[in-house]
Amino acid sequence: MVRSEPSAADRHLLRILERNGLKLSPYRLERWRTAGLIPRLGPHTLMRSGDSKIHTPATAVLVAGLATCAPLCRTHGDLALLAFFNEVPVPPDAVRETLAKAYFPQHAEAREQENVHLQRIPVEHRGEHGPEYDWAEAAAASDMDDYEAAVRQMRDNLRRRRDLATASRTELDGRVRGVLIWLNMPALPVHDNEFMADLRAAMAFSGPPVNSRAAWLLAAVCHSQQLAKRSETCARERLENLLAVTDEELGALREQVRESLDAMWFMASEGRSRHFPLETSAHARLAGRMLAEWTTARQAYPSGSRPAQVLVDSLHSLWSLCSTDTVGEGRAAFERRTQPPHRAP
Structure with a gap:
């Protein structure tokens, strides 16, 4: 399967996570997005920073929380529940x-x-x-x-x-x-x-x-x-x-x-x-x-x-x-x- 290159906003988010000791691959980030654990890219999830668009702080907090809980989980379902009960803002529908x-x-x-x-x-x-x-x-x-x-x-x-x-x-x-x-x-x-x-x-x-x-x-x-x-x-x-x-x-x-x-x-x-x-x-x-x-x-x-x-x-x-x-x-x-x-x- 051909994987598309991560967006500039995703690359920016992954760099921020890595600086804080949370290493996350673009592929896993996209899998979480497909599973509904993080919102799709769109006007409500992005904000302008200079000439670029980056993820909102709310999305960054969500992804950081998921990345913290992920090593303890084997499935997306387990990740959603563990993150939710540890007050990570997981989307309510998920x-x-x-x-x-x-x-x-x-x-x-x-x-x-x-x-x-x-x-x-x-x-x-x-x-x-x-x-x-x-x-x-x-x-x-x-x-x-x-x-x-x-x-x-x-x-x-x-x-x-x-x-x-x-x-x-x-x-x-x-x-x-x-x-x-x-x-x-x-x-x-x-x-x-x-x-x-x-x-x-x-x-x-x-x-x-x-x-x-x-x-x-x-x-x-x-x-x-x-x-x-x-x-x-x-x-x-x-x-x-x-x-x-x-x-x-x-x-x-x-x-x-x-x-x-x-x-x-x-x-x-x-x-x-x-x-x-x-x-x-x-x-x-x-x-x-x-x-x-x-x-x-x-x-x-x-x-x-x-x-x-x-x-x-x-x-x-x-x-x-x-x-x-x-x-x-x-x-x-x-x-x-x-x-x-x-x-x-």
Whole structure:
């Protein structure tokens, strides 16, 4: 394939990047342009400098940001997401397209995984407690596979109970699975004393947070859905919600997702880390899926809700439910040791 010579504006831009330690080939610059990561050459992207036309400062900032993130990415999609979540001004259309590609295959895969677990429920038991229970059982099975650290913490916490001190791994896993089934149901059976005793022990809210935060995080994510207005959605509706996000909203949603990741990371890291290091393409895909999910999920919560606050409110709700018949620290003390710090402005 014959490659055309770079324009004078592109050559000028590449020289500026090289002077700042960012070496970029004209071919890669053109590939980014073809992929929609940088705008096409035109009156709105060029400015006059003496007798020549050069790229606007906005384009230079965009290309410099992409060049900084590029060594960490293998695909244009990964580059678009990693740059976007690191506040590089990637064109909104490219961001929306990449968000859809990051979210929908993974969403379909998760639903298929749950369906596989659903089919493993013996036929004679399906529908015994209603279809919602069947799906909750399938979701719990997926959680058991996907969140090993949280399951291990719940199992260890349950073993601290005197009557379960010598319980087998199989029995403890069964109790963890029971906790997760009801966390995936529309509501918790708060009047079931046996279940609430298991939930209280698995969460270990009365003790120090060491070795329990991953369990808290998984439970809070599940319980937050129980606090929301439940409704059925389809892939088409979710795509429409994502595409309807305005350019201005994208920036606000990015900050909300970063805030939520910080809250989750603070919890999962046992309080050791305040901010989630969004520095890899895998992390960018995770953040992208969260953003795409929130464009639909936010409709189930009061207007203005932020995902980080939803998570923390869910954790506090669980603490309240697990503390109704115990004497311990008050809500204010619990909040002080569990509330993640706000992101710096």
